[in-house]
Amino acid sequence: MFIGPVFTREIVTVPRRTRLYISRAAYVSALLVLMCTAWLLLAGTQIVRNPSDMARFGSLLFQILVPLQLALAIFFSALLAASGVAQEKDRHTLVLLLLTNLTNSELVLGKLLASVLNVLVLLAASLPLFMLTALFGGVSFEQIARVFAVTLSTAVAAGSLGSILALWREKTFQALALTVLALVFWLAAGEAVAAGALGASWGGISTETWATGFSPWQAILAAARPLIAEQNPLPYVGNAVNLFLLFAVAMTVKLNTIAILRVRIWNPSREARPSTAQTEEPESIWGLTEEAAAAARQAVARSAHAAPGKTRQVWDNPILWREIATWAYGRRVLVIRLAYLLLVALAFVVLWNQIHGPLGFRAATAALVLVPLFVLGLVLVNAQAVTSITTERDVRALDLLLVTDLTPKEFVFGKLGGVFYNTKAMVLLPLALCIYLWFERAISSENLLYLAGGLVVMNLFVGMLGVHAGMSYGNSRTAIGVSLGTVFFLFIGIATCMRIMIAFSGSFHLQIQPFLAFMLGGGVGLYAALGSRNPSLAIGVASILAPIATFWAITSFLLQYTLGVFLVTVVTYGFATIAMLIPAIFEFDVATGRTMPGED
DSSP: OOSOHHHHHHHHHGGGOHHHHHHHHHHHHHHHHHHHHHHHHHHHHSOOOSHHHHHHHHHHHHHHHHHHHHHHHHHHHHHHHHHHHHHHHHTTHHHHHHHSSOOHHHHHHHHHHHHHHHHHHHHHHHHHHHHHHHHHSSOOHHHHHHHHHHHHHHHHHHHHHHHHHHHHOSSHHHHHHHHHHHHHHHHHHHHHHHTTTTOSEETTEEHHHHHHHHOHHHHHHHHHSOOOTTSSOBTTTBSHHHHHHHHHHHHHHHHHHHHHHHHHHHSSOGGGSOOHHHHSOOGGGTTSOHHHHHHHHHHHHHHHHSOSSSOOOOOSSHHHHHHHHSOTTOTTHHHHHHHHHHHHHHHHHHHHHHHHSSSOOOHHHHHHHHHHHHHHHHHHHHHHHHHHHHHHHHTTOHHHHHTSSOOHHHHHHHHHHHHHHHTHHHHHHHHHHHHHHHHTTSSOHHHHHHHHHHHHHHHHHHHHHHHHHHHHOSSHHHHHHHHHHHHHHHHHHHHHHHHHHHHTOSOGGGGTTTTHHHHHHHHHHHHHHHTSSSOOHHHHHHHHHHHHHHHHHHHHHHTTOHHHHHHHHHHHHHHHHHHHHHHHHHTHHHHTTSSOTTOO
């Protein structure tokens, strides 16, 4: 096959895994529960009088489900592709693959398709459910076909982006962080062009049409709307949705072509290559006796393995020292910080123009700028936390650390301290933007306290969540998927609930009944992610309370009860953080999987 044995093995072994059927059933069930929740909200707040009301419901439901599925496809395709390649590199099995007779195309395309296979299966499983929305009216099968074409092409393009970045970078955190940042830049550029930041038209065509042609978010919104005959006319391609499909295919081909041509140049990385002093025989040993030659070889070996430069004093907590004072996550982490700094600078420019502009400060516009930046920072903190553990496990250094005289407190707090030190830009810069808004009197001191306190608590939560997942799951790819997936589902669930509540407006506190199944499913999923490996009463309570408290916080926020939102957020996620932290310290052997619960 052109794709090769890597993909062939994956497509043969995937049907044997129980989790494939569980994930497929869970995904379709979640979409079905979401549809039922929307219907209960409609029936509870409005009277359905005629078929046109049903058609409006079907169209509105379609507009909610389509962006949700696109967000899931982009995130998990990029994440699975990047983590799949990064895991091979951390375990040094990619070098073994390079030693086989696999061609570059078989290696790159095989890993890519093997990584995104689960996403493609979920998209195929959800297709019949989307077909059902056409029965309500307001949605045509042509719209469904366009939506799935955009979603599929975007998923493969996002997977190609994650794959090439993971093949390029040598560390897992670098690959994940750069992938997330690249996706954010892609989406942000499309929104800026669509908003007219670079002009109203290019080449006689509106910038909104151009944005639809290369932004997946704008393309999916356009694909979900009924297509008018003369809408977005473009030569040769017809409309902007078709232009995006061509762009996504071209992007996928280009990224994979570069990866195929460069895979054996980028890999193995410099860290995996032996130095000259380790491989070359010293010329001075020729003509010496065997004893003198052996002594010369030992001297060369000692000099080759000696650390260059001055000897540095290790701190009392060597874990914290390694995380802060060494290049534990590669030498080019600065690129990630600079990229995030650029995003913060762009957000600052938008806020400054809004505050000093003719229209004045608008909270809704500021939220559209700040909330994605806050979420991005939390995702990067979580990625740093989980990879700080999984990288140690993959290079087999975790087992060595566990047999030393390090205490659990030194290990856990050392990792957390290193995580927040290395991600200090993602923690402090969003707080600086909030302080700037307060300084400009755009927000009150009370709101500043709520924002700052909430950000601090959420940063502690996602950091501890990453460490907890890394310690609980022996498979690095599973740990990364559970950790980042939990953070992603948390925020995408909040956004979806708010979208449904606003769409079917009514008394927010009366909407708890339709959302009960949604909250119950969220609690079960959260407990499965956090407590299934190491059951804990505290984690169980946190898993049950978190969805209920989050729903109450959303309704309170929409009713502008800001103090209640702050208190519930701090108590709920602060308790969840402590519920993960205490077992990690006082039941360290169980948390890391060295012993089972109940063993002596």
